[in-house]
Amino acid sequence: MKLDLLAFGAHPDDVELGCGGTIAKQIHLGNKVGIVDLTRSELSSRGTVATRQAETDAASKILGVHSRDNLGFADGFFINDKAHQLEIIKLIRHYQPSVVLTNALIDRHPDHGRGHELLRDACFLAGLSMIETTFNGEKQSEWRPRNIHNYIQAYHIEPQFVVDISGFEEIKMQAVLAYSSQFYNPNSNEKDTFISSKEFLDFIKSRMVQFGLIAGFKYAEGFTTPRYFGVDDLMKLY
Numbered sequence: 001m002k003l004d005l006l007a008f009g010a011h012p013d014d015v016e017l018g019c020g021g022t023i024a025k026q027i028h029l030g031n032k033v034g035i036v037d038l039t040r041s042e043l044s045s046r047g048t049v050a051t052r053q054a055e056t057d058a059a060s061k062i063l064g065v066h067s068r069d070n071l072g073f074a075d076g077f078f079i080n081d082k083a084h085q086l087e088i089i090k091l092i093r094h095y096q097p098s099v100v101l102t103n104a105l106i107d108r109h110p111d112h113g114r115g116h117e118l119l120r121d122a123c124f125l126a127g128l129s130m131i132e133t134t135f136n137g138e139k140q141s142e143w144r145p146r147n148i149h150n151y152i153q154a155y156h157i158e159p160q161f162v163v164d165i166s167g168f169e170e171i172k173m174q175a176v177l178a179y180s181s182q183f184y185n186p187n188s189n190e191k192d193t194f195i196s197s198k199e200f201l202d203f204i205k206s207r208m209v210q211f212g213l214i215a216g217f218k219y220a221e222g223f224t225t226p227r228y229f230g231v232d233d234l235m236k237l238y
Helices: 014-028 047-064 082-095 110-125 170-175 196-217
Strands: 005-009 033-039 067-073 099-102 147-151 161-164 219-224
Touching: 005 014, 005 047, 005 082, 005 110, 014 033, 014 047, 014 099, 014 110, 014 147, 014 161, 014 170, 014 219, 033 047, 033 082, 033 110, 047 067, 067 082, 099 110, 110 147, 161 196, 170 196, 196 219
Parallel strands: 005 033, 005 099, 033 067, 099 147
Antiparallel strands: 147 219, 161 219
């Protein structure tokens, strides 16, 4: 199944937090979208791997994604090496996405920055015909996405472009809140974490407003990109 957009996250819930509104909107516009989680968040201070999987399934249904995979890399300890790159290359060649979204360039959690570096390298290498891979027993052809974009996470990073998600902000927040073990719940007896406070959810909502207001939208999500955007007609920007 060829996808238009493939979003990667180091942990389940990264994608929902960083670009859930964009995913919901692109699906509404008729694009085929998939998500790949690199780890199962087995080091999380709240919940279990089993509860996180159930929450991931629920969030996926809310967003309406066409596929979701988990590569089962070691939470906190995966690295950017050949073995990890090859697993990602296989999925990129399998789904043949036009655009890849992934973790922020640098962030509070070290897995996020490493996730970005791993995806950056794997996306390039996936386009080299001399790297041979097989998927479900069949030899794969090379494929390189047209571009890779980084969503913005905990750290403040100035976006290079924003996507208008007005009308899809509630779907984003519903998908985020599907991870009920991780986020604010006044009835939870689990350990408090950086993302479990009520203020963190307020922060996610206010950032959507901030990114939207600057661009003249009600709500938006911000992204950075390693390559310039080029247009052949200045007026098409408007």
